[in-house]
Amino acid sequence: MKKYIAIALIAAGTAAFAHSGVKDPDVMNRMMGMSELAKQMKAIGSMAKGQTTFDPEALNAALGKISEEAGYIPSLFENKALDPKSEALPVIWDNFDTFTARATDLEEISGGLVGTIQTSTDLGPAMQQIGKACSACHADFRAK
Template sequence: MKKATIAVTLIALGTAALAHGGVKNKDVMARMEVMKTIGDQMKIVGSMAKGQTAFDAAAANAALTEVAAQAAQIAPMFETQAEDPKSEALPIIWQQWDDFAKLASDTEIATEALIGSITTEADLAPALGKIGGTCKACHSKYRE
């Protein structure tokens, strides 16, 4: 994966953290916290891939473990159609629920398959590409 693609993925995930201020609906806030946690874990792996932090296989695999655990919570967090002006979730989620839930599951499955596979620094970019692709598939369709 190109460094530019890694940067775009990290920027997209990082912007969610800025959106949390002023959220009033507790269900929306809970969803945002799950996404923020995923973004934070992806930043750990991304910073290693970009050479900003030292490579640490255990930390990278731990981050993937947390991403998978949080990804498992995505669909359940959206079961209630909660709205808030700060939410970036599009209403189409609930109109196309089966597709949305599948895409959320794809992220969990792809990430689980990668847990333990990060043994060298060269493993980071392909892992980010796989996970980032699943995130993008959902975000491009169901997120403002």
């Protein structure tokens, strides 16, 4: 679980720096969407690590936002737009069906978790599910 929390925190921390100098509006929109996902993961991760108080309402809002943002991912990548600042790999457009399926997995997993987590103890397994969905996509479609 710590691995998935760390990934989310690193992504959130580097998002602002990564956006500077991006010229393509499609790439900027994608990066903003991914930054929103990272922001929500950071909120959940801070609860999981005990840095913030477990708040079921905030947790469910974050899960819902992750699901919503994941639903937008395929449309954000419809145009094959590349930018030197982008971490998106061109293979996305070669394997767009797989890419889209992974976004759908994240959407369904996070949406399915809304309302199911009653205590902070339940956060670990939830973070693992979401983290695996994120990692599955990043492993093939994002520059390391």
